[in-house]
Amino acid sequence: METKFTKLLNIEHPILMAPMFLVSNKEMLKAAIDSGILGAIPTLNYRDLEQLRSDILELKQYSEGKKGTFALNLIVVGNPFFHAHLQIIEETKAPVVITSLGNPDGVISKVHSYGGIVLSDIVNLKFAEKAATAGADGFVVVGCGAGGHAGNNNLFTLIPSLRRLYPNMLIVAAGGLAYGESMVAALALGADGVSIGTPFITCRESKVSAEYKQAVLNARIDDIVFTRILSGKPSAVINTEKFQELEKSLQNNDMNFVSGMKILSKADYGNVYMAGQSVEAITTETTIGEWITEYIKRAESVQLK
Numbered sequence: 001m002e003t004k005f006t007k008l009l010n011i012e013h014p015i016l017m018a019p020m021f022l023v024s025n026k027e028m029l030k031a032a033i034d035s036g037i038l039g040a041i042p043t044l045n046y047r048d049l050e051q052l053r054s055d056i057l058e059l060k061q062y063s064e065g066k067k068g069t070f071a072l073n074l075i076v077v078g079n080p081f082f083h084a085h086l087q088i089i090e091e092t093k094a095p096v097v098i099t100s101l102g103n104p105d106g107v108i109s110k111v112h113s114y115g116g117i118v119l120s121d122i123v124n125l126k127f128a129e130k131a132a133t134a135g136a137d138g139f140v141v142v143g144c145g146a147g148g149h150a151g152n153n154n155l156f157t158l159i160p161s162l163r164r165l166y167p168n169m170l171i172v173a174a175g176g177l178a179y180g181e182s183m184v185a186a187l188a189l190g191a192d193g194v195s196i197g198t199p200f201i202t203c204r205e206s207k208v209s210a211e212y213k214q215a216v217l218n219a220r221i222d223d224i225v226f227t228r229i230l231s232g233k234p235s236a237v238i239n240t241e242k243f244q245e246l247e248k249s250l251q252n253n254d255m256n257f258v259s260g261m262k263i264l265s266k267a268d269y270g271n272v273y274m275a276g277q278s279v280e281a282i283t284t285e286t287t288i289g290e291w292i293t294e295y296i297k298r299a300e301s302v303q304l305k
């Protein structure tokens with residue numbers, strides 16, 4: 001399926017495997033590259049700067065001659081490693097950078113100077129304007145239903161509105177797009193591609209705990225709730241009994257986003273399982289390659305009645 005997204009990145013399918021804090025890993029990125037998509041990892045998944053540097057170089061080599069590539073996700077606000085990670089991105093010339101939570105201004109000129117591409121996470125028109133003014137190559141539009149820090153807006157209105165306002169901008173839609181049919185709908189709305197996170201939590205290449213994978217497999221769409229206890233900003237999590245107990249015990253904890261990020265930078269999720277509404281579509285553990293093949297098959301078999 002060829003779109004502006006596949007052409008700009010020279011990939012086979014218009015799909016981004018979304019960056020996921022404490023979930024994305026190098027093996028997942030290699031599987032994404034082999035599957036002909038764009039795989040992303042948050043730089044915050046690295047505690048060791050040298051490891052980040054050597055993994056970027058390894059992935060650059062791995063993706064040579066393949067119809068898939070990779071991106072680094074750089075959190076702009078409240079990220080204690082922002083400058084160190086940006087420097088490594090510049091030095092290694094990472095092909096694609098996805099900025100989130102903050103103005104991408106300072107990132108774009110640096111990545112463009114070596115020919116890299118910058119996509120910016122946005123959740124509303126105000127952020128879209130900031131990213132477009134700063135010169136981003138595209139938006140990753142995060143709508144309601146997404147895992148992580150989901151947006152409040154629905155993609156059915158947001159995507160066509162952004163397309164009208166920014167006719168030439170690359171638009172990647174994110175949030176609950178777990179069925180092949182969802183991708184067809186997103187493209188019909190005016191997006192150039194889709195970003196998918198939650199379904200990859202349970203893939204075989206993911207190294208999260210067996211309990212986390214089982215919680216995602218068991219969860220239904222109605223089990224997704226929002227909490228501020230992870231980062232201070234609302235994050236989508238599975239409403240398990242353990243989560244309810246933890247939330248009750250932390251009720252008086254006045255966490256703000258920056259302190260949340262500091263804690264997160266050296267923590268794991270413990271018994272709190274982050275996931276979006278796409279849990280509804282996940283029933284078995286598969287490899288990333290198998291999942292992409294099935295997704296594309298479903299997308300290609302869509303017939304409008």
Ligand SMILES: Cc1cc2nc3c(=O)[nH]c(=O)nc-3n(C[C@H](O)[C@H](O)[C@H](O)COP(=O)(O)O)c2cc1C
Pocket residue numbers: 018019020021022023042073099100121142145146147148149174175176177195196197198199274275276277278
């Ligand atoms: C466990 C988890 C961790 C996430 N961590 C990040 C992150 O570090 N940076 C980021 O920009 N988005 C993060 N997200 C959001 C995803 O990149 C993406 O926008 C979202 O998963 C797409 O929606 P979906 O989960 O419904 O497919 C995270 C999502 C999940 C589920």
